Amino acid sequence: MGIRRRLLIQNLTLITMTILLFLGIVASGIYHYYYNGTAEILQNHAENSATFAKRYGHLSTYNLRENLQDLQSNFSIDQAETQILSGTGIVLSSSSGFIPDEKQDYPDVKDAFSKGEGTWFGTNPATGERILAVSVPLESSDKTIGILRFITSVEGLDENFQRILITLSAIGIGILGIVFIVSTFFSRIITEPVIELTNVSNRMAEGDLEARVNGQYKDEFHTLSQTFNNMGKELLRTEKMKNEFISSVSHELRTPLTSIKGWSETLQTGDPENVEETKTGLSIITKETDRLIDMVEELLDFSRYQNGTFEINPSPFYFDQLVKEVILQLDKKRQQKEQEIILIEDGPLKLMADQNRIRQVLLNLIENAIKYSGKNSTITVRYSKEEHDLKFEVEDQGEGIEEEHLRHVSTLFYKANENTDGVGLGLAICKQIIEHHDGELFIRSKKHEGTTVGFSLPLLNSGRG
Template identity: 35%
Template sequence: MKRMKGIRKRWMMNSISAALLVVLLAVTSFSVAMVSYYYSNLRTGLQSKITVAANMFSGYKTEADYYQNASAFVTGQFEDSDRLNFQILDSEGVVHFSSLIQISGYKPDTPDIHDALSGQPMGVWTGADPNTEEHIMAVSCPLKVNGEVVSVIRIVTSLALVDRQIFIVVGVALTVGLLVLALLYFSGLFFVRSIVEPVVQVTRTAEHIAAGSYGVQMEKQFDDEVGDLIDAINDMSLKIKQSEKMKNEFISSVSHELRTPLTAINGWAETIMNGEVRDAQDVKKGMGIIVSEARRLTNMVEELLEFSRIQDGRFTLSIEPVDIKAELEDAVYTYKEFFRRDGIELHHTDCEEEFPLMNVDSERLRQVLCNLLDNAAKHGGSGKRIDTAIRREEDEAVITIRDYGPGIPEEELPHVKTKFYKGSSKARGSGIGLAVCEEIVVRHQGTLEIGNAEGGGCLVTVRLPIGT
């Protein structure tokens, strides 16, 4: 669970924090834009109205005419008196007339009035009314008689409705931002959970595998990288289970293979040593069995040593020019008499085409050929015939060894070269001979193919590049 919390925490710190910052910036920018938009439009409208009013008063030549017409304008001609306060102020900044309320002698003393009295074309100010503390916007414009500022016209409006509208718009924007953030959070939480839960499952499964529960499988829920990980773990679990099974079978098989010849050697050795066999022929027969079983033990130990060298990376080749046809003929000649004693005929088909000397390890190649011939007799000897042949196909030397036995079950063919695999065969052996053979052939940049021949029996094909 610590890992799950860790991933969620990192996601919260990275994704959600970044999203929250973006939403806040967006809402803030939108709010500022809305405030600027509403205030700017309102300011432009007020400036337009006060410009029109200022133009109306600009034609008066005396201060008396100005005040007389200003009073009439404020009381009757100003059209927006219900929502705008039109004021007339003297040169001291004191209100003389007001369209909204009957007020005089009031001195607002705001920055827009100071700007107008100082001769600036127009003053604009937004803030709290000094008298009512209401949020207002005011625009003031000077009126001049004979070049001197004799009065100021001022339009004042309340910002309560505008502020409320801005508050509503900003509130809606903030609500939308929070909804987007909530949607991102829950969708991200679902996504994180879809990753965390399989990872937790993988962790638990790996712990079970480490504890010895080989072959345990996980359910794949998503066809993505996590699904690929689960497939890999499931495949690993099955392969470990298979390897464990083969290892146990190998130990059992090797134990049996070692026990059988040791029993024969020990039995005959004790019999001869105790003098229970007096006939010379029987003694010779017993010694022959001892030699034969000792040789079989030696071969088995050699296979195990070869396999150990392959696993440890200590497997090397001693390359030298070799006549491959002669090597195959020597192997056939060596086994022909052995097979004849067991009632098996060994037929060899030579190739008329001459082969150039090939750079191979002659001892390793002989080991491959002998192992394959021994397997052919061991597993297909019931057919009483084994055929060998060599031919050239383009730049490859192709050696085939075929027996006429029962062949290999189709479902076992993909696994016959797997270390320790023996399948349904009851023949004696460690189950690593073919794995060693393939390693040797591959080290020579060749291929070892095993399949069933047409008409029955097993066909083994060794391909070696002539240019090696």
């Protein structure tokens, strides 16, 4: 059963129960108003008549029959038949003129003898008519000498009550019809976005990552549809990045392998006595091998990060010495672009961290600054000891990063420029290393104004392992 039908059935069930309860209460009130009201009026007349007869009629067992006509004329009413019964329940007189022979053994007569009054709704056995009968005792000297009984037809009340029930039922059905139309409309409003989200989800599950929710919804459904569409965009972007990553890795691996293979064949077929050519070939093979090793290390770190086995092993070391070693290690690359690296240091600084991992971060940040800065430019490396943290920054004079790329540059596989070397893992891995040290990696950049990349680390950090 679909959610729309289930919601409609739930609404209709609730409203139907409410309408039935309301109609039941109204019908019960009308019933008591008509029937109990009529019975109360007749009963009051009967009691008043009996009281009057007792007080002023001077009735007794011996003169009851003599006073039947006076009782009929004094106490009869147009809306009811008036009967006067003997002390044994035999009808002595009736305003209708019909006097049955048998004893009147009805519930109201019995109650009048035993309880002092009786009321009975039932069917007249002679006519099959629905009647209301009220009986009260006629007393003399606190002794019951007869029964004063009033009988009225309730057929008219039944017809009126039936018309009222039909009217109430029609009103209830009308309300239910309106509720059905309104519930159908609102259930459609509620379920349409759910149905569309389900259909779009199925399309995305089948591989259509460009599927989007197109409906213009309001309230929480608007937020949900926007979030869903954003999720789709992120999945599409991730899928694109994955494909680009595979393509980039293939390209990056093929380039050095092609170079190594080419120079290996050259050295095999070339002149062994040509020392210069041999040195050049071996130098290129060594360089391309180092490049392959770096890429493999990045891929291994990425694999560890994905598998949850990325670990750090903190130990105390001097951070200032490590910075100088990394700058010296990259000095040859700096000289090739005729750049200048300025170190602004804050004196000796001892740090508890994984030295090899921090070296990896420093190498990546400073090497990126060299790579993306032009010739004859200046790169500023600075670190300072603050109250509780170490703050390290690398500032370059490169082209900078556009704002749309800035928030993604530390994401796995992301490359702002597809023509650059690498597979888009360097900064992402650096971010993981810093965060595993309970620190934070930050990037500030403006197009054509250079980039500042750095991190902050707690000075008393022992890592998370």
